[in-house]
Amino acid sequence: MYKEHQYFKDPLSESMLLWRYLDFTKFMYILKRKNLFLPPAAILHKEDSFEGSLPPKDYKLWLKILGTKEKVKSAQDFQRLEFCISCWHFNETESIAMWKLYSQLGNGIAIQTTIPDFKRSFDQVLYDVFIGEVRYIDYKTESFFDGTDYTVEGSMGLAPFIHKRSIYRYEHEYRAIARDQPGHELFGLGLDVPVNHDLLIKKIIVAPLTPNWIYELVKSEMQKELPNITVEHSIYDEKPLV
Secondary structure, eight states, X not given: OBOOOTTOOOOSOTTOEXXXXXXXXXXXXXXXXXXXXXXXXXXXXXXXXXXXXXXXXXXXXXXXXXXXXXXXXHHHXXXXXXXXEEEEEEOSSOOHHHHHHHSXXXXXXXXXXXXXXXXXXXXXXXXXXXXXXXXXXXXXTOOTTTTSOTTSXXXXXXXXXXXXXXXXGGGOEEEEEEEOOTTSTTTXXXXXXXXXXXXXXXXXXEOTTXXXXXXXXXXXXXXXXXXXXXXXXXXXXXXXXX
16 A cells, blocks of 8 residues: 655655546456556556666765665666556646657546545555656666765665756656566566545546547546546537637
């Protein structure tokens, strides 16, 4: 279940809306399985080579503790398999940039929820899930632990996965992070986490330019699984007065 950790922070407004932009097939997986898949950080590393990496200041700290460059690299590679991540976006409104990045115009879904409900949606999970906003820093000059005690339990392992380079600041990313166990038979392939749909899903928005038949299909599926959840068109599709 959700576990507090002083290293994880929320946006200033805890009532801030959370969004997950995804294609229709991934949405149906969540809806039918009542699970949320957390891929290993190794998958995210393929898109961003800095995922799970270390700024120079922190690299020196790890090198001092582990002793050799090879051990530091081995530890990073292992942690990218060990830590599994679900990436969300916090914002007061939907974002056309997020639609284009993580879904498809005309064929996508945005799940909307709130930060408190998102945390509580993991109550069925038997292991710890850490949740908070991503911190954006300059990897050349800053450290994960500027103003933060790296000796706090778990901080060194979690830090590489709650930070990204400042170039990604526009994403306003919010993450749920769980730790896979080496003895798990599917270790390194991600975690399929049970979630409470009534908390995880508060509203469904269909992507801009979605044909009406897809919109009706989404409504039909929601009626079967979560009949009280509203399905709406994107505000992008609203028409001007003139």
